[in-house]
Amino acid sequence: MSRSRRKNFNTVDAASLARWIVLTAFLALTGLSYVYLTIQLYHLGDRKKALENELASLRTQNDVASAQITALTSRSALQRRLKEGYLKMIPIAERDIVRLTIPMRNDGDNAIQPVANKRAGR
Amino acid sequence: MKWNPRTRCALVCLAFTALFSVFSCRLIYLQMVKHDEYAGLAAEKHVYKQTIYAERGAVLDANNEVLAHNVPVETVVADATHINDANAIVDLVANELKIPKGELAEKLQGERRYIVLKREVATAQANQLREQLRAKNLRGIYFEHDATRIYPNGAMLCHVIGFTDFEHHGIQGVEGSMDQYLHGQDGYRYIEHNRAGQEMVLYRGQERAPRDGYNVHLTVDLNLQNIVENEIDAAVREYSPKKATIILMRPQTGEILAMANRPHFDLNQRSEARPEQMKNRAIIDMMEPGSTFKIVAAAAALNEHKYSPDSIIFCENGLWMYGGTALHDHKPFGDLSVRDILVKSSNVGAAKLAIGVGDQKFYEYIRRFGFGERTGIELPGEISGLIRPPQAWSKISITRIPMGHEIGVTPLQMTVAMAAIANGGKLVTPRIVKSITTADGKTISSLSPVVLRQVISPQTARQIGNALRGVVSDRGTAAAAAVPGFTIAGKTGTAQKVDPNGGYDKGKYVVSFSGYLPADQPEFVGLVVLDDAQTSKPELNYGGMVAGPIFSRIAEKAARYLDLQPHEEIRKALPVERVALTNASHR
Numbered sequence: 001m002s003r004s005r006r007k008n009f010n011t012v013d014a015a016s017l018a019r020w021i022v023l024t025a026f027l028a029l030t031g032l033s034y035v036y037l038t039i040q041l042y043h044l045g046d047r048k049k050a051l052e053n054e055l056a057s058l059r060t061q062n063d064v065a066s067a068q069i070t071a072l073t074s075r076s077a078l079q080r081r082l083k084e085g086y087l088k089m090i091p092i093a094e095r096d097i098v099r100l101t102i103p104m105r106n107d108g109d110n111a112i113q114p115v116a117n118k119r120a121g122r
Numbered sequence: 123m124k125w126n127p128r129t130r131c132a133l134v135c136l137a138f139t140a141l142f143s144v145f146s147c148r149l150i151y152l153q154m155v156k157h158d159e160y161a162g163l164a165a166e167k168h169v170y171k172q173t174i175y176a177e178r179g180a181v182l183d184a185n186n187e188v189l190a191h192n193v194p195v196e197t198v199v200a201d202a203t204h205i206n207d208a209n210a211i212v213d214l215v216a217n218e219l220k221i222p223k224g225e226l227a228e229k230l231q232g233e234r235r236y237i238v239l240k241r242e243v244a245t246a247q248a249n250q251l252r253e254q255l256r257a258k259n260l261r262g263i264y265f266e267h268d269a270t271r272i273y274p275n276g277a278m279l280c281h282v283i284g285f286t287d288f289e290h291h292g293i294q295g296v297e298g299s300m301d302q303y304l305h306g307q308d309g310y311r312y313i314e315h316n317r318a319g320q321e322m323v324l325y326r327g328q329e330r331a332p333r334d335g336y337n338v339h340l341t342v343d344l345n346l347q348n349i350v351e352n353e354i355d356a357a358v359r360e361y362s363p364k365k366a367t368i369i370l371m372r373p374q375t376g377e378i379l380a381m382a383n384r385p386h387f388d389l390n391q392r393s394e395a396r397p398e399q400m401k402n403r404a405i406i407d408m409m410e411p412g413s414t415f416k417i418v419a420a421a422a423a424l425n426e427h428k429y430s431p432d433s434i435i436f437c438e439n440g441l442w443m444y445g446g447t448a449l450h451d452h453k454p455f456g457d458l459s460v461r462d463i464l465v466k467s468s469n470v471g472a473a474k475l476a477i478g479v480g481d482q483k484f485y486e487y488i489r490r491f492g493f494g495e496r497t498g499i500e501l502p503g504e505i506s507g508l509i510r511p512p513q514a515w516s517k518i519s520i521t522r523i524p525m526g527h528e529i530g531v532t533p534l535q536m537t538v539a540m541a542a543i544a545n546g547g548k549l550v551t552p553r554i555v556k557s558i559t560t561a562d563g564k565t566i567s568s569l570s571p572v573v574l575r576q577v578i579s580p581q582t583a584r585q586i587g588n589a590l591r592g593v594v595s596d597r598g599t600a601a602a603a604a605v606p607g608f609t610i611a612g613k614t615g616t617a618q619k620v621d622p623n624g625g626y627d628k629g630k631y632v633v634s635f636s637g638y639l640p641a642d643q644p645e646f647v648g649l650v651v652l653d654d655a656q657t658s659k660p661e662l663n664y665g666g667m668v669a670g671p672i673f674s675r676i677a678e679k680a681a682r683y684l685d686l687q688p689h690e691e692i693r694k695a696l697p698v699e700r701v702a703l704t705n706a707s708h709r
Contacts, residue, residue, distance in 0.1 A: 045323030056267065060194040060245050067193040067272055074274030075187065075344055 168314050169327065176306030177269060177561075178290055179335030181283055181297070183344040184377075184556060189283050190297065190389075192269035196248035200237040202230055204319045205262030211255075215239060215263060218251045239263075241288060242270045261319050271297075273389035278351055279342060280389050281402035282381050282501065282554060294400065296338060296554065298502045303558050303566075306335030336566055339556045341377035346370055346646075349679045350380040357672050358384050361655035367404050367533045368672070369649045370680065373541035373638060375571040376550035378499070379646055379680075405497075405504040408530035409651065412617030412665065413599075414636045415526030415536075416472040417543060420464055421586050422487035423475040425578040431461045431585045437470040445517035449473055461585075465592035467599045467614065473521035481512040481520055488523070490577045491539040492549055493531050498572075499552045507531045526617055533634075537649040540636040543590070544611070544644035547583040549574045587611050591641050594670075603635055603670035605678045607688025611644075612637020612673065614665030619654065630654050635669035639677045645684055648673055 071077060081087050152160065181190035198219060205211055208230055216223040219240045229237050243251075248265050255263055271286050284295020292301035312327030350368045357366055363384070370380040383403045387395030401407065423429045440454030455468050463471030476484045488494065494509030508530035515523075522528045534552060542549040551572040558567040578586075590611035594603045599614045615634035618626040634651040638644040650669040657663040681688070 041324050042322075049321060049323045060267070063192070063194045063269075064245060067191065070188045070191060070274050071272070075348055076275045076278060079348075 170313050172311045172313050174309035174332045176308050176332035177334040179304040179337045182339050183342050187344045190273050193272045194245055195242045195268050195270045197241045197266040197268045198239040198243055199264050200239055201235045201262050202233055203235055207260055211260050277386050277388045279347055280386050281383050285389055285392050299500050300338045303336040307333040334561050336558045338558055341553055341556045343379050345683050346680055347380040350382045353672055353676050354382045354384055363652040363655045365403055365653040367651045369404055369537045371537050371541055371647045373544040373644050373647045376552045378552055378554045404533045405501055408507055409632050410617040411526040411531050411536050412615030413467045414613045414615035414634055417613055418491055419472045419476045419524035421578045422479045422484055424585050425582040426479055428478045429460050432459050435471050435474050437468045442470045444521050447518050449521050461589040464589040465598045469525045472524035476520050476524040485512045493535055497534055497538055497552050500555045507535055533649055533651050541647045542577050543583050543586050544638040544647050546580040547576050547578040549577045600666040600670040603674045605674055608639050609641040610637050610639050611641040616665045631663050633665040633668045635665050635673045
């Protein structure tokens, strides 16, 4: 090889090239990762919102069901059903009640004896 | 100057430096000096403060039965700047929400960003509308979660529970007085929307969670309330009074166990209620109490040791001229003991007891019993009644006030006064709120009984109590108030109604009975008041004949519910005929 030809020949600095390639690849990867992660964050946000909506919907359904149960088991509703004949209740008579304590005696006031008013019993 | 390449190059560089310096300064000015202003302007365009509503607390009775709670609903709102097809939206929303199209179109005109289209839309209906909007790709309509107040028992206990306005602020009853606890604290969240109006979760800003309202537990027992409501309804059917009030109270603690008024209204249809139906007459209506007030005169006389229960007072054979006017008894009485003045309900006797005590002292006792001041119950709108000081009394006031005329008291004040007799002379503050808890059951506040003062000595209270037992006997004015198996103490009242044009209205009475059971160890004090009851015969329109039997029926059922033990020796009932004869001859 002549001297002049050897002079015009450019050698490739492989190490430098590799460094640039790695750096470019790293930057590209970083950029792509940023974009990917940002998109993922949006997706996760949407997913979070969807789950929140689902949870709120379940809570709402639960509250509506609770309200319906309360309405159906309220005293007024039960009395209405009792009147309509859907429910049957037998009142407990006084003679069916067993008392475990001894009845109190009222000896203090012997001058006045309260009366029983049968008319009062509706 | 020599324009060589180096100079020209330097000049160009300098020009660029100057230009970019200007840009930099402008950027610094915009980004730093004007940052807040422009950030605010930008935020206004796309950042919203979303309110997260706190759930209002429930109202429960003493046994945790729900009296008032919430049902989820939605508020449909519009953002006029987001609407993409106004005509289609008007057609769809008007049809779904049953709003006139013209009204809706008018609302959506302009550039307003928050337009409430309809409140309290059921969740199912809102979901249906939401789906249709999505299917037709219509934008600008939003849904806000909300709740509406539901009262499962309708009209029962309506005056005590009260109700809320559309902004969930309590405006009557416990809903009003306990609003600060029931209401809770709304939260918020700063959010950003995209062009489609959807929230961008990534850009959520500051956030504060809501604090739900506390639950309020009442002292009212719905079982007892139910007994009272049934009886007051029966009384209204039987006697058609203009107004009626029944109160049950535990004398030792002041707990209100039941409270009912007529007329009343359905809490779930409150918009249809008339104002007179909404009044809690137990605390805002003033009445002349009639003879039930004689307990105050007798208590003052005994407590001041002016008389003993057996002291004999001449009752002028039923007609006493005092201060130039005649004072009548319903029956001529000669000598009566202090005890019998209450048993027979002698007006002359009660007047002489008050005169014996003296104007000033008697007035003091009236005030000590709590008349003329608010009881302090946790209900809004309570009045203090009308008690004039002795300086404003006429010559005959001292004879009229002991029989419950010339004064105005509320039914609750009368109940509290009777409770003081039942409670050994201790005046307690009536209470309707038992405790306040969080949604998970943690107690925030538990209200304890408040003894205001010792009005009379326990001995005097016992003496009055013994006399009041006689009232509910075959010798007294309220034999019809008796309950088989129990000793009852009580007092009847029959007050002629005041004519708005002056004087008293003939033939119109406020009849009442106030008593407690069992007389030895009272479990509850009750008051029954009927205003202008219509009886078949005018001579039957007396407290003992009208209010007494109502009290008897309530007391009998309440005693059974509270599992009170009846006395064996008084189980035998007197013949009905005897009771009827006894009643016919007494007030």
